[in-house]
Amino acid sequence: MTILVLESSKYLMIFFMLVYAYLNFRFFGVKYDIRRKKLCRRQNQLMFLIHFLGYLSLYLNRNDETILVFYLAQVIFLGVYMTLSKLFYRNISRLLLNNMCLLISVGLLILTRLNMERATRQFAIIVVSAVFSWIIPFIVDRVWQLSRIPWLYGVLGLVLLAVVCVAGITSYGAKMTLELGSFSFQPAEFVKISFVFFVATMFYRATDFKTVCITTAMAAGHVLILVLSKDLGNGLIFFLTYIFMLFVATSNYLYLGAGLTAGGAAAVLAYRLFPHVQTRVQAWLDPWSDVADKGYQIAQSLFAIGTGGWFGMGLDQGIPEKIPVVEKDFVISAIAEEMGGIFAVCLILICLGCFLQFMMIAARMQAVFYKLIAFGLGCEYIIQVFLTVGGAVKFIPLTGMTLPLVSYGGSSIVGTFILFQVIQGLYILKRNEEEEDEEERTQSKSK
Amino acid sequence: MKRSEPNPKANKNILRLAYVVAGIFVCMLLYLGYFIQFESGTAINNTYNPRVNLLAEKVVRGKILSADGQVLARTVTADDGTETREYPFGNLYAHVVGYTEKGRTGIESMTNFYLLTSHVNLIEQIVNEFSGTKNLGDNVVTTLDSRLQQTAYDLLGDRRGAVVVMEPDTGKILAMVSKPDYDPNTVAAQWESLTADEQGEARLLNRATQGLYAPGSTFKILTLLEYIREHPDDYENFHFDCDGTYENGEYQIRCYQGEAHGSQDLSQAFANSCNGAFASMGLELDLKQYADLADQLLYNQPLPLALPYNKSSYSMTEGADTWEVLQTAIGQGKTQVTPIHQLMITSAIANGGTLMKPYVVDHLENAGGQTIKKFMPSAYGELLSASEAEQLTEYMRQVVETGTGSAVRTDAYTVAGKTGSAEFETGKETHAWFTGFAPAEDPKIAVTVIVEESGSGGRVAAPIARGIFDAYFSR
Numbered sequence: 001m002t003i004l005v006l007e008s009s010k011y012l013m014i015f016f017m018l019v020y021a022y023l024n025f026r027f028f029g030v031k032y033d034i035r036r037k038k039l040c041r042r043q044n045q046l047m048f049l050i051h052f053l054g055y056l057s058l059y060l061n062r063n064d065e066t067i068l069v070f071y072l073a074q075v076i077f078l079g080v081y082m083t084l085s086k087l088f089y090r091n092i093s094r095l096l097l098n099n100m101c102l103l104i105s106v107g108l109l110i111l112t113r114l115n116m117e118r119a120t121r122q123f124a125i126i127v128v129s130a131v132f133s134w135i136i137p138f139i140v141d142r143v144w145q146l147s148r149i150p151w152l153y154g155v156l157g158l159v160l161l162a163v164v165c166v167a168g169i170t171s172y173g174a175k176m177t178l179e180l181g182s183f184s185f186q187p188a189e190f191v192k193i194s195f196v197f198f199v200a201t202m203f204y205r206a207t208d209f210k211t212v213c214i215t216t217a218m219a220a221g222h223v224l225i226l227v228l229s230k231d232l233g234n235g236l237i238f239f240l241t242y243i244f245m246l247f248v249a250t251s252n253y254l255y256l257g258a259g260l261t262a263g264g265a266a267a268v269l270a271y272r273l274f275p276h277v278q279t280r281v282q283a284w285l286d287p288w289s290d291v292a293d294k295g296y297q298i299a300q301s302l303f304a305i306g307t308g309g310w311f312g313m314g315l316d317q318g319i320p321e322k323i324p325v326v327e328k329d330f331v332i333s334a335i336a337e338e339m340g341g342i343f344a345v346c347l348i349l350i351c352l353g354c355f356l357q358f359m360m361i362a363a364r365m366q367a368v369f370y371k372l373i374a375f376g377l378g379c380e381y382i383i384q385v386f387l388t389v390g391g392a393v394k395f396i397p398l399t400g401m402t403l404p405l406v407s408y409g410g411s412s413i414v415g416t417f418i419l420f421q422v423i424q425g426l427y428i429l430k431r432n433e434e435e436e437d438e439e440e441r442t443q444s445k446s447k
Numbered sequence: 448m449k450r451s452e453p454n455p456k457a458n459k460n461i462l463r464l465a466y467v468v469a470g471i472f473v474c475m476l477l478y479l480g481y482f483i484q485f486e487s488g489t490a491i492n493n494t495y496n497p498r499v500n501l502l503a504e505k506v507v508r509g510k511i512l513s514a515d516g517q518v519l520a521r522t523v524t525a526d527d528g529t530e531t532r533e534y535p536f537g538n539l540y541a542h543v544v545g546y547t548e549k550g551r552t553g554i555e556s557m558t559n560f561y562l563l564t565s566h567v568n569l570i571e572q573i574v575n576e577f578s579g580t581k582n583l584g585d586n587v588v589t590t591l592d593s594r595l596q597q598t599a600y601d602l603l604g605d606r607r608g609a610v611v612v613m614e615p616d617t618g619k620i621l622a623m624v625s626k627p628d629y630d631p632n633t634v635a636a637q638w639e640s641l642t643a644d645e646q647g648e649a650r651l652l653n654r655a656t657q658g659l660y661a662p663g664s665t666f667k668i669l670t671l672l673e674y675i676r677e678h679p680d681d682y683e684n685f686h687f688d689c690d691g692t693y694e695n696g697e698y699q700i701r702c703y704q705g706e707a708h709g710s711q712d713l714s715q716a717f718a719n720s721c722n723g724a725f726a727s728m729g730l731e732l733d734l735k736q737y738a739d740l741a742d743q744l745l746y747n748q749p750l751p752l753a754l755p756y757n758k759s760s761y762s763m764t765e766g767a768d769t770w771e772v773l774q775t776a777i778g779q780g781k782t783q784v785t786p787i788h789q790l791m792i793t794s795a796i797a798n799g800g801t802l803m804k805p806y807v808v809d810h811l812e813n814a815g816g817q818t819i820k821k822f823m824p825s826a827y828g829e830l831l832s833a834s835e836a837e838q839l840t841e842y843m844r845q846v847v848e849t850g851t852g853s854a855v856r857t858d859a860y861t862v863a864g865k866t867g868s869a870e871f872e873t874g875k876e877t878h879a880w881f882t883g884f885a886p887a888e889d890p891k892i893a894v895t896v897i898v899e900e901s902g903s904g905g906r907v908a909a910p911i912a913r914g915i916f917d918a919y920f921s922r
Contacts, residue, residue: 004577244464251456291495303496305479306487313501322497341483345476352472359465363458375461382468386475393479 002060009053010314014342016053020046020102021346024353027095028360040094044082047102048075054109054315054339061316067112074108074123081130089137091431092424093361099354100405100420106347107406110335113315114327118408125410129417136418140425141432146197147369150205153198154218157191161225164188168229172325172400173276175229188226188234189415193422195222195238196245196376203249204369212246212255232270232277233387233399239263241379248375249368284397297323301330301392304337305344312340327408329400333392347406348389355382361427374426377419488820492560494551502563508532509562509584511544511554513593514621514809519544520555520631534631539600542653543591543623543754543807546631549638553653557753558587558808561820566813583814590619590809598918599624602911607648608878608898609655609786612915615794615884615893617824618803622915625654656756659783660897663869664703664720664851664904665880666778668792671717671842672835673740674728685713685728693723700726700773703868703903717842718850720866722777729776734765741782744792744830751804751827752787759784779870790895792830793882796843797863797890800836802827844887852883854909860920861887864912866904876900881908885916892919 023043030036055071078101085092104126111119140146164187168175176186202215219242226235243259246252271277279294287295287302300323308318320326320334327334336344358378365371381404388403390396402409404416482490491498507530511520519540523531532547534540545553555562565572565582575582592612599610599622612622629641629650641650652658675682691707693700702708702722708715716724738761742748746761760783763775774780787805795802803824810821831839843863846852851866864883871878879901884893894915896908 003579007576248457248460248464251460288490288493291493296495299493299495302482302487302490303493303498305483306491307496307498307501309487310483317501319498319501341479345479348472348476352469355468356465359461363461368457371457371461379464386468386471390475393475393482395475395478 006057006060006314009057010312010340013050013053014311014340016046016050017343017346020050021349021353024095024099024350028356037094040098043095043098043102047098047105048078050102051075051078051105051109054106055112057315058109058113066116070112070116070120070123074105077123077127077130078105085134088134089424089428091428091435092137093357093427096354096357096420096424096427099350099357102350103347103405106335107331107403107408109315110331110338110406111327111408113338114321114334115408118327121410122408122413125413126417129414133414133417133421136421137425137428140422141429147201147204150198150201153194153201157194157198158218158221158225160187160191161222161229165225165229174231174233174400176231176234185414186409186411188231189411190418191222192234192237192380192415193377193418195219196241196373196380199242199245200369200372200376203245203372204367207250212250216242216246227270230274230276232274233401236387236399237380237383237401239266240383241376244379245372245376249372280397280399284394287394297325297330298391298394298398300324301333302394304330304333305341305393308337308340310341312336312338312343314338325400328402329388329398329407330392331403331407332389335406348385351385351389351403352382355385358382358423361423361430364430365426370426370429374423377423381416381419488560488564492558494556494559496560499559499563502560505581506563506565506584507581508547509814510586511558511562512586512588513591513596514589514619515593517593519589519591537630537632538628539596540591541628541631542625542655543620544589544631546634548635552651553754554587554589554807558811561585561587561808561811566811566817566819567815568813585811585813585819586816587811588809589807590621591623591807592621594922595622595915595918596624598622598915599911602914603896603898606898606901607654608896608901609653609658610894610896610911610915611655611786611790612892612894612919613790613794613805614803615797615890616803618794618805619809619824620805620807621892621919623653623655623807625652625658653754654786654897656752656754656785656787658897659757659759659785660878660880660899661780661869661871662778662782662784662789663867663878663880664722664778665789665865665867665882666775666782666784667717667720667725668796668839668843668865669737669740669744670725670728670732670776671713672831672839673732673737674713675835675838676740677731677733677736682713685716685724687711687716687721687724687727689716689721689723691723693726695727695730695769695773698770698773700777714842714845715849717865718845718848720846720851725777726773729772730769732772732776734763734767734772738764744795745788745802746782746784750788750791751802753806753808754787756787757785759788778867786895786897789880789882789897790893793864793884793895794893795830796836796839797884797893798836799833800829800831802830840887843883847883851903851905852881852909854905855881855883855885855913855916857913857916860885860916862912862916863887863890864909866909868903868905871900876902879907880904881912883912885920892916 020043023039059067111122164178169177177184223235223239247256283294283298287298291299304320315338318337320337323330332344355378358374362371362374384401387399387401391398402412508522510518518535520534523533543553545555547555562584565584567582595612603610603626607626610624613620627648627650688710689708691702691705700722708719708721711721711724741761746759750756762781804827808822811819813819840863846865847856847862852864855862862883862885867880868877879898881904882895884890894912896911898907901907
């Protein structure tokens with residue numbers, strides 16, 4: 001009987017995930033608000049079903065009551081968070097909220113599977129982040145002075161990164177972590193946001209050649225410090241995001257071309273200079289000739305994905321823990337191994353859906369400042385997803401990034417919460433504006 | 448907030464970038480899908496994949512079969528559910544099929560994942576999954592020919608050495624024997640004595656792919672080819688007077704048993720395996736090109752072979768002293784070669800210069816006998832040109848017609864080959880080599896034989912090859 005339930009759960013979860021992902025894209029084709037709300041409610045149900053079946057499988061496999069308690073705590077949190085968000089921010093994007101919660105719930109599920117202790121810690125951080133990031137849409141909507149303090153963002157970011165570069169702790173060859181007492185965090189996750197704000201404020205003021213030069217110099221400073229800390233993954237994210245923001249702000253293909261050329265040259269230089277970059281590229285080109293050493297990580301990831309196949313081994317039925325740093329860099333491989341390739345593909349599509357929504361919001365914003373913020377944050381988000389997933393499936397060389405909201409990691413969670421909430425703030429701001437416009441119009445008509 | 452008008456193209460560019468990103472993601476997902484659908488089967492069949500034991504819990508390990516349907520390995524499940532791996536032919540296929548206890552070797556290791564993957568029909572799988580019954584794993588059908596394997600095994604007898612047989616035009620390995628051997632059924636029980644190896648027999652070693660031997664006179668194939676390359680117009684004018692011992696300064700090179708071959712042209716020197724002629728030829732060669740040729744023929748190179756093997760080595764470089772050149776030219780010196788590599792060179796000559804990748808797994812079938820995956824012959828590349836292959840074939844024909852390979856001479860078919868008697872320790876008998884193919888004009892089968900410490904290649908190794916050719920052509 002248990003086997004029956006476990007097997008059915010596996011296939012049902014895949015099915016529900018497929019429907020969820022479908023609805024995610026179907027949403028854009030739906031015109032009326034009521035229909036959209038209905039669609040979001042259905043997504044909501046699907047999310048809770050997937051979450052339920054996942055934890056049911058874990059419970060049946062392990063017979064551990066703490067899993068039930070943990071599950072209930074999550075259900076309560078997700079329920080309360082979504083209800084209060086919708087209540088407090090009437091114009092919140094429900095789709096984005098849904099996606100955020102889905103990514104969180106799948107992340108917690110696979111983390112519980114991999115490491116209960118870390119999952120609990122992750123959950124605590126999520127709750128705290130949720131509470132504190134609550135206010136962000138409100139600030140974005142009301143505090144227009146945000147666009148007035150470029151140098152605060154820029155200098156703050158540079159200083160934080162510089163501190164890490166000097167006093168940071170090295171792990172996996174890169175300096176990324178600062179430790180304050182027993183509390184450690186990765187400042188780059190927050191500088192990502194201040195960086196986008198900096199660039200947006202600069203280009204909001206002007207896009208003449210002088211401003212471009214100054215901004216580029218500051219951006220180069222960010223990237224260079226990251227490279228010095230050997231945090232090449234984040235360096236790449238900052239770099240590409242800046243080039244794209246510059247392009248969108250100026251619509252000048254020359255900047256885009258020059259930037260990408262410079263980036264290509266820098267990549268070649270990095271390949272020549274850093275032995276660990278060469279190792280990664282070689283491991284990417286041919287992991288199989290040196291599975292024992294250089295190709296180990298990527299080979300283990302591919303073993304997991306390959307063994308799982310389209311339908312997965314079932315939760316607790318695989319051995320994703322054999323992949324090094326599976327909770328962070330290879331969480332997608334663990335998901336593919338146990339929940340199936342289809343499930344993993346859907347998850348990636350949902351991430352892509354979030355990005356497309358960011359881009360739509362960016363396109364709809366009229367003020368350059370907001371437009372650039374939505375665009376920049378969206379770029380950072382999707383580049384990070386691309387680096388993580390692409391690395392894990394051997395589409396590109398490994399960079400050691402995490403999958404936002406899914407992977408284990410406190411700073412990443414807090415940073416991503418802020419990112420999503422800023423975007424929510426922009427969305428709400430836009431919707432409020434539109435509503436006001438509409439009211440004005442109806443009022444003038446009735447006069 | 449002031450509502451500054453953004454530049455009008457901004458939105459267009461944002462959407463363009465969004466499309467590009469979406470496009471890249473689609474490519475990535477297609478790549479992932481392609482990997483899962485088509486490549487994962489090969490990728491996960493890797494000794495470093497720790498998931499094997501998980502599969503073993505859900506699947507009964509499949510059988511390994513010979514090309515003609517004999518069961519070489521099977522798993523027997525007792526009433527209490529314990530599984531035993533059985534090898535019905537005992538020692539006969541020991542090295543090539545391998546074992547699964549105490550680690551895995553041979554085909555058992557190579558095809559581990561295939562054997563533990565089940566392709567019984569979907570309905571049966573789902574029924575099995577829900578009822579908790581194990582699925583039957585896929586069967587691996589090898590290219591091994593049970594009759595040739597048996598013949599090779601019997602002919603080698605109690606002597607140490609190896610026999611490998613392959614089809615030059617496909618790369619299919621038809622037989623692979625290595626002795627001394629062991630019984631894979633009892634490998635776990637005898638593990639201590641097998642690994643302690645007090646007699647220095649190295650029973651677990653697959654000599655066919657891992658045994659490194661001096662090539663002896665079989666290396667004259669390379670020397671001859673290099674000589675022809677360097678003397679494209681006048682190599683046929685080569686002439687050497689052999690009085691049994693070739694002297695160069697303080698050095699002496701003796702022909703086998705000190706035999707004086709008398710006046711020799713190139714063909715005769717090769718057919719009679721005249722050491723003096725080839726040693727003197729070696730001194731004329733450009734050592735850089737000679738080394739390049741060895742590399743082209745896969746010395747010091749990874750071989751296109753899925754079974755574990757050792758790399759052959761050729762170490763002579765420019766500036767080597769006279770003695771080393773004399774020795775290397777006749778296959779003594781530091782050069783080392785594996786029988787499988789020898790066979791690959793021979794097959795390339797037989798196949799017009801193109802080496803087909805040797806392989807032992809022909810196809811996979813599910814428990815019901817339906818083919819799941821077929822492994823097709825594939826070319827590794829051209830080791831030598833077609834005209835060179837033709838020339839060498841003619842010289843190797845003469846070895847059998849008029850020279851040291853007379854033991855394989857017959858009216859039933861034509862053979863091209865080369866013998867070798869490799870000295871490895873003073874005062875001991877030489878290792879006997881034979882490598883060749885038949886029929887010479889349209890090669891169907893290539894054979895390499897080495898018999899350790901047994902005498903001359905023509906007398907000891909060639910008759911074994913003869914027996915295999917006979918068995919092959921008598922059907």
